[in-house]
Amino acid sequence: MAESPVVGRDDLVLVTGAGGFIGGHLVGELRRRGHRRIRAVDIKPLDEWFQVLPEADNRILDLRGREACREAARGARQVYNLAADMGGMGFIETHKVECMLSVLINTHMLMAAHEAGVERYFYSSSACVYAAEKQTMTDVTPLKEADAYPAMPEDGYGWEKLFSERMCRHFREDFGLETRIVRYHNVYGPHGTYEGGREKAPAAICRKVIAATLAGGSEIEVWGDGQQTRSFMYIDDCLFGTYAVMESDIRDPINVGSDELVTINQLIDIVEEIAGVRLTRRHTLDAPLGVRGRSSDNTRIRRELGWAPSTRLRYGMDTTYRWIYDQMTTPSERRRIYA
Ligand code: NAD
Numbered sequence: 645m646a647e648s649p650v651v652g653r654d655d656l657v658l659v660t661g662a663g664g665f666i667g668g669h670l671v672g673e674l675r676r677r678g679h680r681r682i683r684a685v686d687i688k689p690l691d692e693w694f695q696v697l698p699e700a701d702n703r704i705l706d707l708r709g710r711e712a713c714r715e716a717a718r719g720a721r722q723v724y725n726l727a728a729d730m731g732g733m734g735f736i737e738t739h740k741v742e743c744m745l746s747v748l749i750n751t752h753m754l755m756a757a758h759e760a761g762v763e764r765y766f767y768s769s770s771a772c773v774y775a776a777e778k779q780t781m782t783d784v785t786p787l788k789e790a791d792a793y794p795a796m797p798e799d800g801y802g803w804e805k806l807f808s809e810r811m812c813r814h815f816r817e818d819f820g821l822e823t824r825i826v827r828y829h830n831v832y833g834p835h836g837t838y839e840g841g842r843e844k845a846p847a848a849i850c851r852k853v854i855a856a857t858l859a860g861g862s863e864i865e866v867w868g869d870g871q872q873t874r875s876f877m878y879i880d881d882c883l884f885g886t887y888a889v890m891e892s893d894i895r896d897p898i899n900v901g902s903d904e905l906v907t908i909n910q911l912i913d914i915v916e917e918i919a920g921v922r923l924t925r926r927h928t929l930d931a932p933l934g935v936r937g938r939s940s941d942n943t944r945i946r947r948e949l950g951w952a953p954s955t956r957l958r959y960g961m962d963t964t965y966r967w968i969y970d971q972m973t974t975p976s977e978r979r980r981i982y983a
Pocket residue numbers: 660661662663664665666667685686687688705706707708725726727728729730731749768769770771827828829830831832836837844
Protein backbone atom coordinates (compact mmCIF):
# COMPACT_ATOMS: atom_id res chain seq x y z
CA MET A 645 0.00 0.00 0.00
CA ALA A 646 1.34 3.47 -0.90
CA GLU A 647 2.98 5.47 1.89
CA SER A 648 0.75 8.26 3.19
CA PRO A 649 2.07 11.70 2.19
CA VAL A 650 1.18 13.17 5.59
CA VAL A 651 2.13 10.52 8.16
CA GLY A 652 4.82 7.83 8.24
CA ARG A 653 4.04 4.22 9.07
CA ASP A 654 6.16 4.51 12.22
CA ASP A 655 4.66 7.78 13.41
CA LEU A 656 2.42 7.45 16.42
CA VAL A 657 -1.29 7.82 15.60
CA LEU A 658 -3.78 8.31 18.45
CA VAL A 659 -7.38 7.12 18.16
CA THR A 660 -9.71 8.26 20.94
CA GLY A 661 -13.04 6.53 21.48
CA ALA A 662 -11.23 3.39 20.29
CA GLY A 663 -13.45 1.17 22.42
CA GLY A 664 -16.48 2.42 20.55
CA PHE A 665 -18.02 1.51 17.21
CA ILE A 666 -16.22 3.73 14.66
CA GLY A 667 -13.02 4.09 16.74
CA GLY A 668 -12.67 0.31 17.05
CA HIS A 669 -13.02 -0.15 13.30
CA LEU A 670 -10.64 2.74 12.63
CA VAL A 671 -7.86 1.15 14.70
CA GLY A 672 -8.18 -1.98 12.55
CA GLU A 673 -8.25 0.10 9.37
CA LEU A 674 -5.08 2.00 10.33
CA ARG A 675 -3.37 -1.32 11.02
CA ARG A 676 -4.47 -2.68 7.63
CA ARG A 677 -3.08 0.46 5.99
CA GLY A 678 0.31 -0.34 7.50
CA HIS A 679 0.46 1.93 10.53
CA ARG A 680 2.68 0.25 13.07
CA ARG A 681 2.31 2.59 16.06
CA ILE A 682 -1.27 3.12 17.16
CA ARG A 683 -2.40 4.34 20.55
CA ALA A 684 -6.01 3.46 21.31
CA VAL A 685 -7.78 5.24 24.17
CA ASP A 686 -11.23 4.92 25.71
CA ILE A 687 -12.85 5.51 29.09
CA LYS A 688 -14.38 2.01 29.16
CA PRO A 689 -12.59 -1.02 30.63
CA LEU A 690 -10.91 -3.07 27.91
CA ASP A 691 -13.37 -5.97 28.16
CA GLU A 692 -16.17 -3.58 27.14
CA TRP A 693 -14.45 -2.40 23.95
CA PHE A 694 -16.21 -3.56 20.80
CA GLN A 695 -12.84 -4.45 19.25
CA VAL A 696 -9.30 -4.62 20.65
CA LEU A 697 -6.09 -4.67 18.61
CA PRO A 698 -3.70 -6.45 20.99
CA GLU A 699 -0.53 -4.90 19.53
CA ALA A 700 -1.83 -1.31 19.88
CA ASP A 701 -0.93 0.82 22.91
CA ASN A 702 -4.35 0.43 24.53
CA ARG A 703 -5.10 2.79 27.41
CA ILE A 704 -8.06 3.52 29.65
CA LEU A 705 -8.36 7.28 30.20
CA ASP A 706 -11.16 9.74 30.91
CA LEU A 707 -10.44 12.34 28.26
CA ARG A 708 -12.66 14.98 29.85
CA GLY A 709 -9.58 15.74 31.99
CA ARG A 710 -6.68 17.79 30.65
CA GLU A 711 -3.95 15.59 32.16
CA ALA A 712 -5.49 12.48 30.60
CA CYS A 713 -5.48 14.22 27.20
CA ARG A 714 -1.81 15.15 27.70
CA GLU A 715 -0.97 11.52 28.43
CA ALA A 716 -2.93 10.36 25.39
CA ALA A 717 -1.35 12.90 23.00
CA ARG A 718 2.26 12.53 24.15
CA GLY A 719 4.48 11.70 21.17
CA ALA A 720 1.56 11.50 18.71
CA ARG A 721 1.86 12.90 15.19
CA GLN A 722 -1.81 12.54 14.33
CA VAL A 723 -4.97 12.42 16.43
CA TYR A 724 -8.32 10.96 15.40
CA ASN A 725 -10.73 12.22 18.06
CA LEU A 726 -13.81 10.00 18.08
CA ALA A 727 -14.47 9.98 21.83
CA ALA A 728 -17.87 11.38 22.78
CA ASP A 729 -20.68 10.59 25.18
CA MET A 730 -23.36 9.85 22.63
CA GLY A 731 -25.97 7.50 21.26
CA GLY A 732 -29.08 7.37 19.10
CA MET A 733 -32.10 9.67 19.42
CA GLY A 734 -33.30 7.84 22.54
CA PHE A 735 -30.06 8.89 24.26
CA ILE A 736 -29.32 12.35 22.91
CA GLU A 737 -32.84 13.71 23.45
CA THR A 738 -32.75 12.66 27.12
CA HIS A 739 -29.05 13.21 28.02
CA LYS A 740 -28.29 16.73 26.82
CA VAL A 741 -25.85 17.50 29.64
CA GLU A 742 -23.78 14.36 29.00
CA CYS A 743 -23.70 15.16 25.28
CA MET A 744 -22.62 18.76 25.88
CA LEU A 745 -19.93 17.71 28.36
CA SER A 746 -18.10 16.08 25.43
CA VAL A 747 -16.95 19.65 24.82
CA LEU A 748 -14.40 18.95 27.57
CA ILE A 749 -12.98 16.05 25.57
CA ASN A 750 -12.52 17.99 22.36
CA THR A 751 -11.28 21.16 24.06
CA HIS A 752 -8.70 19.38 26.20
CA MET A 753 -7.68 17.10 23.32
CA LEU A 754 -7.07 20.13 21.08
CA MET A 755 -5.03 21.86 23.81
CA ALA A 756 -3.01 18.70 24.46
CA ALA A 757 -2.48 18.06 20.73
CA HIS A 758 -1.21 21.60 20.26
CA GLU A 759 1.15 21.31 23.26
CA ALA A 760 2.43 17.94 22.03
CA GLY A 761 3.21 19.28 18.56
CA VAL A 762 0.62 17.06 16.81
CA GLU A 763 0.53 17.88 13.09
CA ARG A 764 -2.96 16.82 12.15
CA TYR A 765 -6.17 16.46 14.14
CA PHE A 766 -9.40 14.78 13.03
CA TYR A 767 -12.76 15.66 14.54
CA SER A 768 -15.88 13.54 14.11
CA SER A 769 -18.76 15.97 13.86
CA SER A 770 -22.30 15.04 12.93
CA ALA A 771 -25.27 15.76 10.68
CA CYS A 772 -26.95 16.84 13.95
CA VAL A 773 -25.26 20.25 13.43
CA TYR A 774 -27.68 21.05 10.61
CA ALA A 775 -30.39 23.63 11.14
CA ALA A 776 -33.71 22.08 12.22
CA GLU A 777 -35.76 24.16 9.76
CA LYS A 778 -34.04 22.40 6.83
CA GLN A 779 -35.25 18.99 8.05
CA THR A 780 -39.00 19.33 8.57
CA MET A 781 -40.19 17.28 5.54
CA THR A 782 -39.88 13.59 4.71
CA ASP A 783 -38.94 14.37 1.07
CA VAL A 784 -36.07 16.44 2.39
CA THR A 785 -33.59 18.30 0.20
CA PRO A 786 -30.20 16.71 1.00
CA LEU A 787 -28.15 18.83 3.40
CA LYS A 788 -25.29 20.86 1.98
CA GLU A 789 -22.41 21.89 4.21
CA ALA A 790 -23.61 25.53 4.14
CA ASP A 791 -26.96 24.48 5.70
CA ALA A 792 -25.44 24.45 9.20
CA TYR A 793 -25.87 28.22 9.31
CA PRO A 794 -27.80 30.24 10.45
CA ALA A 795 -27.37 27.80 13.34
CA MET A 796 -30.21 25.93 15.02
CA PRO A 797 -28.78 22.43 15.45
CA GLU A 798 -30.05 19.48 17.50
CA ASP A 799 -30.34 20.72 21.08
CA GLY A 800 -27.46 19.55 23.30
CA TYR A 801 -25.51 17.12 21.12
CA GLY A 802 -25.65 19.20 17.92
CA TRP A 803 -24.69 22.47 19.61
CA GLU A 804 -21.65 20.80 21.17
CA LYS A 805 -20.58 19.44 17.78
CA LEU A 806 -21.02 22.83 16.09
CA PHE A 807 -19.06 24.60 18.83
CA SER A 808 -16.26 22.00 18.66
CA GLU A 809 -16.08 22.33 14.86
CA ARG A 810 -15.37 26.03 15.34
CA MET A 811 -12.86 25.32 18.08
CA CYS A 812 -10.99 23.06 15.62
CA ARG A 813 -11.06 25.79 13.01
CA HIS A 814 -9.60 28.37 15.41
CA PHE A 815 -6.82 26.04 16.57
CA ARG A 816 -5.87 25.78 12.91
CA GLU A 817 -6.14 29.49 12.18
CA ASP A 818 -4.50 30.73 15.38
CA PHE A 819 -2.03 27.94 16.23
CA GLY A 820 -1.37 26.20 12.90
CA LEU A 821 -2.72 22.80 14.03
CA GLU A 822 -4.08 21.22 10.83
CA THR A 823 -7.63 20.11 11.61
CA ARG A 824 -9.96 17.98 9.52
CA ILE A 825 -13.68 17.84 10.32
CA VAL A 826 -16.26 15.44 8.94
CA ARG A 827 -20.00 15.46 9.49
CA TYR A 828 -20.98 11.80 9.68
CA HIS A 829 -24.55 10.91 8.78
CA ASN A 830 -25.93 7.83 10.67
CA VAL A 831 -23.15 5.25 10.56
CA TYR A 832 -24.09 1.58 10.99
CA GLY A 833 -22.43 -1.82 10.80
CA PRO A 834 -21.20 -4.71 12.94
CA HIS A 835 -19.35 -4.15 16.25
CA GLY A 836 -21.55 -1.30 17.47
CA THR A 837 -24.18 -0.70 20.13
CA TYR A 838 -27.41 -2.62 19.55
CA GLU A 839 -28.97 -2.62 23.05
CA GLY A 840 -28.94 -0.62 26.29
CA GLY A 841 -30.42 2.71 25.12
CA ARG A 842 -27.59 4.20 23.03
CA GLU A 843 -28.29 2.18 19.86
CA LYS A 844 -29.41 3.82 16.62
CA ALA A 845 -32.25 2.83 14.32
CA PRO A 846 -30.51 0.22 12.10
CA ALA A 847 -29.15 -1.78 15.06
CA ALA A 848 -32.31 -1.28 17.15
CA ILE A 849 -34.52 -2.59 14.34
CA CYS A 850 -32.27 -5.63 13.82
CA ARG A 851 -32.39 -6.37 17.56
CA LYS A 852 -36.19 -6.02 17.73
CA VAL A 853 -36.76 -8.25 14.71
CA ILE A 854 -34.31 -10.89 16.00
CA ALA A 855 -35.79 -10.79 19.52
CA ALA A 856 -39.33 -11.19 18.15
CA THR A 857 -38.22 -14.04 15.88
CA LEU A 858 -36.35 -15.90 18.62
CA ALA A 859 -39.29 -15.53 21.02
CA GLY A 860 -41.82 -16.59 18.40
CA GLY A 861 -43.44 -13.12 18.63
CA SER A 862 -45.38 -11.43 15.85
CA GLU A 863 -45.00 -7.73 16.64
CA ILE A 864 -42.34 -5.04 17.01
CA GLU A 865 -42.47 -1.53 18.40
CA VAL A 866 -41.54 1.22 15.93
CA TRP A 867 -40.70 4.76 17.05
CA GLY A 868 -42.92 7.26 15.23
CA ASP A 869 -45.14 6.63 12.21
CA GLY A 870 -42.25 5.10 10.28
CA GLN A 871 -42.57 7.71 7.51
CA GLN A 872 -39.60 9.73 8.80
CA THR A 873 -36.67 9.56 6.35
CA ARG A 874 -32.94 9.08 6.84
CA SER A 875 -29.84 7.94 5.01
CA PHE A 876 -27.49 5.40 6.59
CA MET A 877 -23.77 5.00 5.87
CA TYR A 878 -22.06 1.63 6.11
CA ILE A 879 -18.95 1.50 8.28
CA ASP A 880 -16.61 0.63 5.36
CA ASP A 881 -17.57 3.88 3.61
CA CYS A 882 -17.15 5.77 6.88
CA LEU A 883 -13.60 4.42 7.29
CA PHE A 884 -12.63 5.20 3.71
CA GLY A 885 -14.02 8.74 3.95
CA THR A 886 -12.40 9.33 7.34
CA TYR A 887 -8.93 8.39 6.12
CA ALA A 888 -9.32 10.21 2.80
CA VAL A 889 -10.43 13.46 4.44
CA MET A 890 -7.61 13.22 7.00
CA GLU A 891 -5.07 12.87 4.17
CA SER A 892 -6.63 15.65 2.09
CA ASP A 893 -6.40 19.44 2.06
CA ILE A 894 -10.11 19.75 2.95
CA ARG A 895 -10.13 22.19 5.87
CA ASP A 896 -13.82 23.09 6.18
CA PRO A 897 -16.33 20.62 7.62
CA ILE A 898 -17.50 18.13 5.00
CA ASN A 899 -20.35 15.62 4.81
CA VAL A 900 -19.40 11.95 5.00
CA GLY A 901 -22.73 10.24 4.62
CA SER A 902 -24.93 8.23 2.30
CA ASP A 903 -27.52 9.82 0.03
CA GLU A 904 -29.64 6.65 -0.26
CA LEU A 905 -32.81 7.99 1.37
CA VAL A 906 -35.27 5.57 2.98
CA THR A 907 -38.20 5.78 5.35
CA ILE A 908 -37.88 3.90 8.63
CA ASN A 909 -40.66 1.61 7.35
CA GLN A 910 -38.49 0.78 4.31
CA LEU A 911 -35.56 0.06 6.61
CA ILE A 912 -37.78 -2.38 8.53
CA ASP A 913 -38.86 -3.97 5.21
CA ILE A 914 -35.18 -4.64 4.46
CA VAL A 915 -34.53 -6.20 7.86
CA GLU A 916 -37.68 -8.35 7.64
CA GLU A 917 -36.59 -9.57 4.21
CA ILE A 918 -33.15 -10.53 5.58
CA ALA A 919 -34.77 -12.29 8.54
CA GLY A 920 -37.42 -13.93 6.35
CA VAL A 921 -40.32 -12.72 8.53
CA ARG A 922 -43.24 -10.29 8.45
CA LEU A 923 -44.14 -8.65 11.74
CA THR A 924 -46.92 -6.35 12.87
CA ARG A 925 -45.67 -2.83 13.57
CA ARG A 926 -46.86 -1.07 16.71
CA HIS A 927 -46.06 2.62 16.20
CA THR A 928 -45.17 4.63 19.33
CA LEU A 929 -45.89 8.22 18.38
CA ASP A 930 -44.49 9.88 21.53
CA ALA A 931 -41.02 8.26 21.25
CA PRO A 932 -37.89 10.40 20.62
CA LEU A 933 -37.85 11.00 16.88
CA GLY A 934 -35.40 13.73 15.92
CA VAL A 935 -35.92 15.53 12.64
CA ARG A 936 -38.57 14.50 10.08
CA GLY A 937 -36.17 13.93 7.19
CA ARG A 938 -32.41 14.00 6.62
CA SER A 939 -30.01 13.06 3.86
CA SER A 940 -26.48 13.99 2.81
CA ASP A 941 -25.71 16.21 -0.18
CA ASN A 942 -22.51 14.68 -1.54
CA THR A 943 -21.73 17.24 -4.24
CA ARG A 944 -18.75 18.59 -2.38
CA ILE A 945 -17.13 15.28 -1.35
CA ARG A 946 -17.52 14.03 -4.96
CA ARG A 947 -15.86 17.16 -6.24
CA GLU A 948 -13.03 17.13 -3.66
CA LEU A 949 -12.29 13.40 -3.45
CA GLY A 950 -13.87 11.98 -6.60
CA TRP A 951 -15.67 9.59 -4.24
CA ALA A 952 -18.80 9.32 -2.10
CA PRO A 953 -20.26 6.57 0.12
CA SER A 954 -21.99 4.03 -2.11
CA THR A 955 -22.49 0.78 -0.18
CA ARG A 956 -26.12 -0.24 -0.70
CA LEU A 957 -28.23 -0.35 2.44
CA ARG A 958 -29.42 -3.87 1.65
CA TYR A 959 -25.83 -5.19 1.65
CA GLY A 960 -24.74 -3.34 4.79
CA MET A 961 -27.85 -4.33 6.73
CA ASP A 962 -27.29 -7.97 5.88
CA THR A 963 -23.82 -7.91 7.46
CA THR A 964 -25.06 -5.91 10.43
CA TYR A 965 -28.05 -8.18 11.02
CA ARG A 966 -25.85 -11.30 10.98
CA TRP A 967 -23.40 -9.81 13.51
CA ILE A 968 -26.20 -8.77 15.88
CA TYR A 969 -27.84 -12.17 15.48
CA ASP A 970 -24.56 -13.85 16.48
CA GLN A 971 -24.22 -11.55 19.50
CA MET A 972 -27.75 -12.30 20.65
CA THR A 973 -27.40 -16.05 20.27
CA THR A 974 -23.80 -16.56 21.51
CA PRO A 975 -23.04 -16.56 25.26
CA SER A 976 -21.07 -13.40 26.13
CA GLU A 977 -17.98 -15.29 27.36
CA ARG A 978 -17.58 -16.90 23.92
CA ARG A 979 -17.76 -13.63 21.92
CA ARG A 980 -14.46 -12.57 20.34
CA ILE A 981 -13.30 -8.95 20.28
CA TYR A 982 -10.39 -8.53 17.89
CA ALA A 983 -9.95 -5.61 15.46
P1 NAD B 1 -19.50 5.12 20.34
O1 NAD B 1 -20.35 5.56 21.48
O2 NAD B 1 -19.58 3.71 19.92
O3 NAD B 1 -17.97 5.48 20.63
C1 NAD B 1 -17.58 6.60 21.38
C2 NAD B 1 -16.57 6.13 22.40
O4 NAD B 1 -16.10 7.26 23.16
C3 NAD B 1 -17.18 5.15 23.41
O5 NAD B 1 -16.48 3.91 23.39
C4 NAD B 1 -17.01 5.85 24.73
O6 NAD B 1 -16.71 4.97 25.81
C5 NAD B 1 -15.87 6.81 24.45
N1 NAD B 1 -15.85 7.89 25.42
C6 NAD B 1 -16.92 8.58 25.91
N2 NAD B 1 -16.51 9.44 26.84
C7 NAD B 1 -15.17 9.32 26.93
C8 NAD B 1 -14.20 9.94 27.75
N3 NAD B 1 -14.54 10.87 28.66
N4 NAD B 1 -12.91 9.57 27.61
C9 NAD B 1 -12.56 8.61 26.71
N5 NAD B 1 -13.44 7.98 25.92
C10 NAD B 1 -14.74 8.34 26.04
O7 NAD B 1 -19.85 6.11 19.14
P2 NAD B 1 -19.44 6.02 17.59
O8 NAD B 1 -20.68 5.70 16.85
O9 NAD B 1 -18.25 5.17 17.42
O10 NAD B 1 -19.09 7.55 17.30
C11 NAD B 1 -17.74 8.01 17.23
C12 NAD B 1 -17.76 9.51 16.97
O11 NAD B 1 -18.46 9.78 15.75
C13 NAD B 1 -18.45 10.33 18.05
O12 NAD B 1 -17.78 11.57 18.21
C14 NAD B 1 -19.83 10.59 17.47
O13 NAD B 1 -20.42 11.75 18.00
C15 NAD B 1 -19.49 10.73 16.01
N6 NAD B 1 -20.66 10.42 15.15
C16 NAD B 1 -21.14 9.16 15.06
C17 NAD B 1 -22.25 8.90 14.27
C18 NAD B 1 -22.83 7.50 14.15
O14 NAD B 1 -23.83 7.35 13.45
N7 NAD B 1 -22.26 6.49 14.79
C19 NAD B 1 -22.87 9.95 13.54
C20 NAD B 1 -22.36 11.22 13.66
C21 NAD B 1 -21.22 11.46 14.45
